[in-house]
Amino acid sequence: MLFHRYTGPSFTALLKTHYPELIPSFNKLEVPKEVVRSTTIAALCYQGGVLIAGDRRATIDGHLVVSEDVVKVFKTDDYSALAIAGTFGPSIKMAKLFKTELEHYEKMEGIPLTLEGKANKLSQLIEQNFPAAVMGLPVMPIFVGYDLKEKRGKIFEYDITGGTFTRSKQEPYAASGSGGERAKSTFEHFFRDGMNRDEAVELMVKALSFAAKRDAATSGKLFLIKDVSERGVSDIPGYGEEK
Amino acid sequence: MMEFSQFVSPKELLKIKRDIVEEALARANPIVALEFKKGILLLAENPSSTLNKIAEIYDRIAFAGTGVYNDYEKLRRAGVQYADLKGFAYSRKDVKAKALASEFSTTLGEIFSSRLFPLEVEILLVELGEEDEENHIYYIPASGGLIEEKGFAVIGDIFRHPETEELKKNVIRQFLAKEFPKGKLLPFKEALRLAHRALASAPRSIPLSPNHLELAILDGTLNRERKLHRFSREEIKNLLSS
Numbered sequence: 001m002l003f004h005r006y007t008g009p010s011f012t013a014l015l016k017t018h019y020p021e022l023i024p025s026f027n028k029l030e031v032p033k034e035v036v037r038s039t040t041i042a043a044l045c046y047q048g049g050v051l052i053a054g055d056r057r058a059t060i061d062g063h064l065v066v067s068e069d070v071v072k073v074f075k076t077d078d079y080s081a082l083a084i085a086g087t088f089g090p091s092i093k094m095a096k097l098f099k100t101e102l103e104h105y106e107k108m109e110g111i112p113l114t115l116e117g118k119a120n121k122l123s124q125l126i127e128q129n130f131p132a133a134v135m136g137l138p139v140m141p142i143f144v145g146y147d148l149k150e151k152r153g154k155i156f157e158y159d160i161t162g163g164t165f166t167r168s169k170q171e172p173y174a175a176s177g178s179g180g181e182r183a184k185s186t187f188e189h190f191f192r193d194g195m196n197r198d199e200a201v202e203l204m205v206k207a208l209s210f211a212a213k214r215d216a217a218t219s220g221k222l223f224l225i226k227d228v229s230e231r232g233v234s235d236i237p238g239y240g241e242e243k
Numbered sequence: 244m245m246e247f248s249q250f251v252s253p254k255e256l257l258k259i260k261r262d263i264v265e266e267a268l269a270r271a272n273p274i275v276a277l278e279f280k281k282g283i284l285l286l287a288e289n290p291s292s293t294l295n296k297i298a299e300i301y302d303r304i305a306f307a308g309t310g311v312y313n314d315y316e317k318l319r320r321a322g323v324q325y326a327d328l329k330g331f332a333y334s335r336k337d338v339k340a341k342a343l344a345s346e347f348s349t350t351l352g353e354i355f356s357s358r359l360f361p362l363e364v365e366i367l368l369v370e371l372g373e374e375d376e377e378n379h380i381y382y383i384p385a386s387g388g389l390i391e392e393k394g395f396a397v398i399g400d401i402f403r404h405p406e407t408e409e410l411k412k413n414v415i416r417q418f419l420a421k422e423f424p425k426g427k428l429l430p431f432k433e434a435l436r437l438a439h440r441a442l443a444s445a446p447r448s449i450p451l452s453p454n455h456l457e458l459a460i461l462d463g464t465l466n467r468e469r470k471l472h473r474f475s476r477e478e479i480k481n482l483l484s485s
Binding site: 001002003004007011014015019022096097100103104107108110 | 295298299300317318320321322323324325327328330331332346347349350353469
């Protein structure tokens with residue numbers, strides 16, 4: 001039969017009720033040290049939108065390069081995007097689950113979630129990963145979206161327990177991962193109110209390059225930068241597009 | 244006291260169930276699906292602007308249902324669950340209309356034969372191909388058949404004549420069989436006008452109002468994964484008057 005007992009709008013709840021095997025779970029395993037991690041990600045608001053970006057490197061223990069071509073920045077729907085640092089496997093799965101969750105909700109209910117609703121749902125997914133995070137498989141996302149009502153970009157940061165930090169209008173930038181501190185310092189130095197998109201792209205590249213200069217786990221060669229604005233989500237060309 | 248006979252032959256039972264469905268469909272509004280160049284349109288007569296009869300299932304798959312609202316809504320929600328589960332567990336390209344149409348057909352067939360009351364619906368499932376020749380339109384009746392249509396399809400095509408009270412079937416289908424051009428697809432606007440004329444050809448006591456139309460298209464020219472585009476009432480009125 002096509003019908004499920006669960007008929008609500010949440011895709012995660014649907015998986016939990018009927019297909020628990022599809023939910024990523026490492027809770028009962030000893031975690032080996034050699035897991036692949038992806039590093040620096042950052043987000044930055046400008047006048048009329050928000051940028052979200054990451055480098056393209058994945059490493060084991062920060063010094064063995066596994067790939068120079070990974071994607072850590074994902075479009076999650078027409079007006080939001082997600083970047084994830086931390087353990088590579090679970091973070092990719094979380095991004096996919098989150099994207100499906102947003103789309104599923106929109107189709108089931110016939111109306112998309114509000115930006116705050118999306119940010120809150122992501123917080124729940126991170127919280128569910130907490131046992132894995134304690135065992136050494138953290139997932140550290142930054143979530144951005146364009147608020148169509150307030151006509152501005154917004155940035156949400158998370159800790160491994162799912163705690164949500166909404167970046168203020170005065171300091172609308174965030175960075176995470178091994179090179180995150182240097183990227184943040186760069187923003188703190190050079191951020192100006194009312195930057196346009198081109199200026200913001202320039203600052204974003206500067207922040208990622210500074211991070212890559214000192215952090216071996218971050219690549220300075222290729223970046224992926226996404227722009228989220230009233231026009232939707234698009235790649236900033238010239239820094240390596242998503243495949 | 245009235246006497247009930249204990250035995251109803253299976254044949255009679257089927258007829259009773261068919262009549263139940265036909266009665267419900269005669270009270271409900273019709274929906275037309277029509278292929279055009281680089282797309283498929285779905286046009287429904289629908290007085291409500293919030294209770295949709297046309298909906299997105301997946302990137303290239305759309306759903307239309309008419310009859311009793313909670314019945315087709317239940318099927319739509321199950322369809323979205325099916326598609327999203329498949330896309331999540333495998334890949335987006337693995338979600339196909341044929342498999343889902345077959346699930347709908349099986350489910351409706353089982354309910355029709357095993358329960359006293361059938362689901363009072365008719366369902367369309369349409370899939371936009373990479374090329375026009377690869378489009379698929381599946382029609383699923385309440386009794387659980389599965390029919391693939393080409394070019395156009397109609398559901399809810401049963402009407403009670405306003406004066407004679409007689410049930411008339413396949414009115415819109417016959418109109419389109421005559422008017423739908425063979426061998427080539429129309430551009431979008433012309434296809435929409437044809438679909439509109441087809442809906443208007445049904446017997447009715449009051450004329451078809453442009454305020455009572457719901458329109459969505461699977462648009463092959465859209466530069467995004469999800470190809471379903473819904474038009475507002477205002478846009479529909481402008482399209483039909485220009």
